[in-house]
Amino acid sequence: MNLIDTYMPSHWRGPYTLFKKELLRFWRVAFQTVASPVLTALLYLLIFSHVLADHVQVYKGVPYTAFLVPGLIMMSLLQNSFANSSSSLIQSKVMGNVVFILLTPLTYLQFFSAFLAASVIRGVFVGLSIYLVSIWFVEVPITHPVWIITFALLGSALLGTFGIIAGIWADKFDQMAAFQNFVIMPLTFLSGVFYSIHSLPPFWQIVSKFNPFFYMIDGFRYGFFGQGDVSPWISLIVVTAFLLALAWLCLKMLKSGYKLRG
Amino acid sequence: MFGKDLTIPAIQIQQVHKQFGPLNALNGVNLTVEQGEFFALLGPNGAGKSTLINIMAGLLKPSAGKVAIMGHDVISDYQRARMALGVVPQELVFDPFFNVREMLRFQAGYFGRGPENDAWVDEVIEGLGLTDKAHTNMRKLSGGMKRRALIAQALAHRPPVIVLDEPTAGVDVELRQMLWTFIKQLNRDGHTIILTTHYLEEAETLCERVAMMKQGQIVALDTTANLLKSHAAKNLRLTLKHAPLPASLLPLLKHGENAVFTLGLSEFTQVELVLAELRKANIEIEDMQLIEADLEDVFMSLVGGV
Numbered sequence: 357m358n359l360i361d362t363y364m365p366s367h368w369r370g371p372y373t374l375f376k377k378e379l380l381r382f383w384r385v386a387f388q389t390v391a392s393p394v395l396t397a398l399l400y401l402l403i404f405s406h407v408l409a410d411h412v413q414v415y416k417g418v419p420y421t422a423f424l425v426p427g428l429i430m431m432s433l434l435q436n437s438f439a440n441s442s443s444s445l446i447q448s449k450v451m452g453n454v455v456f457i458l459l460t461p462l463t464y465l466q467f468f469s470a471f472l473a474a475s476v477i478r479g480v481f482v483g484l485s486i487y488l489v490s491i492w493f494v495e496v497p498i499t500h501p502v503w504i505i506t507f508a509l510l511g512s513a514l515l516g517t518f519g520i521i522a523g524i525w526a527d528k529f530d531q532m533a534a535f536q537n538f539v540i541m542p543l544t545f546l547s548g549v550f551y552s553i554h555s556l557p558p559f560w561q562i563v564s565k566f567n568p569f570f571y572m573i574d575g576f577r578y579g580f581f582g583q584g585d586v587s588p589w590i591s592l593i594v595v596t597a598f599l600l601a602l603a604w605l606c607l608k609m610l611k612s613g614y615k616l617r618g
Numbered sequence: 619m620f621g622k623d624l625t626i627p628a629i630q631i632q633q634v635h636k637q638f639g640p641l642n643a644l645n646g647v648n649l650t651v652e653q654g655e656f657f658a659l660l661g662p663n664g665a666g667k668s669t670l671i672n673i674m675a676g677l678l679k680p681s682a683g684k685v686a687i688m689g690h691d692v693i694s695d696y697q698r699a700r701m702a703l704g705v706v707p708q709e710l711v712f713d714p715f716f717n718v719r720e721m722l723r724f725q726a727g728y729f730g731r732g733p734e735n736d737a738w739v740d741e742v743i744e745g746l747g748l749t750d751k752a753h754t755n756m757r758k759l760s761g762g763m764k765r766r767a768l769i770a771q772a773l774a775h776r777p778p779v780i781v782l783d784e785p786t787a788g789v790d791v792e793l794r795q796m797l798w799t800f801i802k803q804l805n806r807d808g809h810t811i812i813l814t815t816h817y818l819e820e821a822e823t824l825c826e827r828v829a830m831m832k833q834g835q836i837v838a839l840d841t842t843a844n845l846l847k848s849h850a851a852k853n854l855r856l857t858l859k860h861a862p863l864p865a866s867l868l869p870l871l872k873h874g875e876n877a878v879f880t881l882g883l884s885e886f887t888q889v890e891l892v893l894a895e896l897r898k899a900n901i902e903i904e905d906m907q908l909i910e911a912d913l914e915d916v917f918m919s920l921v922g923g924v
């Protein structure tokens with residue numbers, strides 16, 4: 357049997373295996389990776405809607421509770437997409453088992469695609485779960501499903517890519533925690549999950565417009581209510597541009613072997 | 619078994635250098651290992667063995683030089699090179715999320731191997747005595763079992779060339795025996811084996827050829843038999859009656875304490891010279907033993923008392 361020359365790996369099985377492993381990794385602990393963010397989002401929803409429902413109306417004809425749902429879905433989707441790739445990479449780097457992947461013929465593009473796809477699936481799955489749970493409590497219209505799907509996919513891909521970058525860059529868990537707490541969290545909370553940026557003072561409105569997370573959430577919310585702070589086309593352009601820029605950076609890091617191959 | 623042109627070396631390393639900042643971890647290493655060999659890479663800690671292995675595996679990039687596995691360059695043709703290579707890392711690493719069989723199937727899958735390979739995975743599991751643990755989470759395995767699983771992972775994609783970085787470090791005697799039996803069988807089946815070890819007697823009994831490394835360079839490369847012949851072929855152990863060794867014999871001294879001295883002789887006829895010197899100095903001999911040199915002696919004489 358000639359093991360080397362006649363036998364080249366099928367092009368899809370290698371990356372597919374890595375993708376499957378990354379899926380199983382979070383699915384095995386679904387209580388922590390899916391149930392827990394759904395519960396958190398639900399708590400936000402109950403508390404904020406209880407406190408603010410009678411006082412705030414962001415869009416005409418949209419109750420605050422309904423307004424909140426897409427924001428909470430997107431927030432959890434983004435955080436979980438980020439968490440999937442970043443925690444997998446930092447763990448396998450700290451544990452040392454990242455060598456099992458590095459020893460294989462997988463290309464950097466396959467490596468990227470597998471981690472990215474698993475991140476997207478986790479993010480979208482968590483988002484969908486939150487949607488399905490929240491429609492028990494709140495009536496949320498769906499006006500433009502294509503925009504909803506587009507921004508869900510773009511947002512999870514963007515944060516999945518961001519997670520790969522962070523996972524490669526960080527050497528220790530506390531660096532990763534710092535990344536989460538000082539980059540991801542502020543960008544999420546200051547993006548208009550809980551409010552429309554039109555309710556902010558002019559200075560903060562301008563600041564918000566430099567936050568890519570704002571566009572992901574605004575575009576996503578547009579798909580539900582048919583209204584937003586900016587046009588969904590602008591959001592689409594901004595988010596796509598950011599995704600391409602991050603993907604480019606990530607692929608550059610992977611190709612050079614930065615922090616993975618000395 | 620592998621039906622590949624046998625004239626292509628399993629491993630070819632040419633003028634490989636590796637710098638870590640100011641440190642020259644590898645300093646112009648040249649080494650060719652033919653297919654089917656059972657080869658040992660010896661050397662003290664920090665000699666550069668793992669660095670060399672990591673370059674073969676593509677985990678490190680050489681600062682200069684070329685490495686090919688089964689004729690495939692590890693950089694320009696890395697996919698084929700890695701297909702041909704199974705590496706057992708020195709550190710006991712594992713993935714805490716999965717059980718042994720899952721890990722092995724994933725590992726084979728990364729190399730493009732699917733369900734048709736499952737029978738081989740089961741064979742490896744059995745061969746390494748992991749059958750009882752096939753469904754045990756990696757996290758729950760003992761150190762010895764983790765080591766077996768690590769070896770199994772390197773074999774999952776059926777590589778013709780297998781590199782083991784200190785496979786028996788920290789492993790009990792029983793498991794060591796078992797691992798050697800298993801690895802010898804792999805070699806008989808046609809796999810090329812390259813290993814590093816601290817147990818020189820193992821290298822001596824198992825390996826046809828050895829390379830000795832020191833400070834990033836190969837200082838000896840020969841068949842085990844030739845090395846034993848050419849370096850300190852015999853040891854003479856003398857027990858003297860309360861007397862120091864005559865100064866004329868000091869150049870031969872390898873170690874000595876409490877009037878027991880071990881002299882390294884390059885040939886048997888030197889025994890006469892030693893006896894003559896002792897007689898001249900009027901020193902009585904209490905006991906005398908001629909001991910065959912082992913790799914340890916070669917190692918010490920080449921690498922020095924590290």
Ligand SMILES: Nc1ncnc2c1ncn2[C@@H]1O[C@H](COP(=O)(O)OP(=O)(O)O)[C@@H](O)[C@H]1O
Nearest residue numbers: 618638643661662663664665666667668669670
């Ligand atoms: N990633 C690294 N960065 C810096 N120095 C390293 C690195 N890896 C190994 N070294 C150094 O290179 C030398 C060779 O190490 P190594 O190849 O691990 O030796 P061995 O396996 O023979 O014990 C040592 O001095 C070690 O400290």
Ligand SMILES: [Mg+2]
Nearest residue numbers: 667668708783
């Ligand atoms: Mg080593």
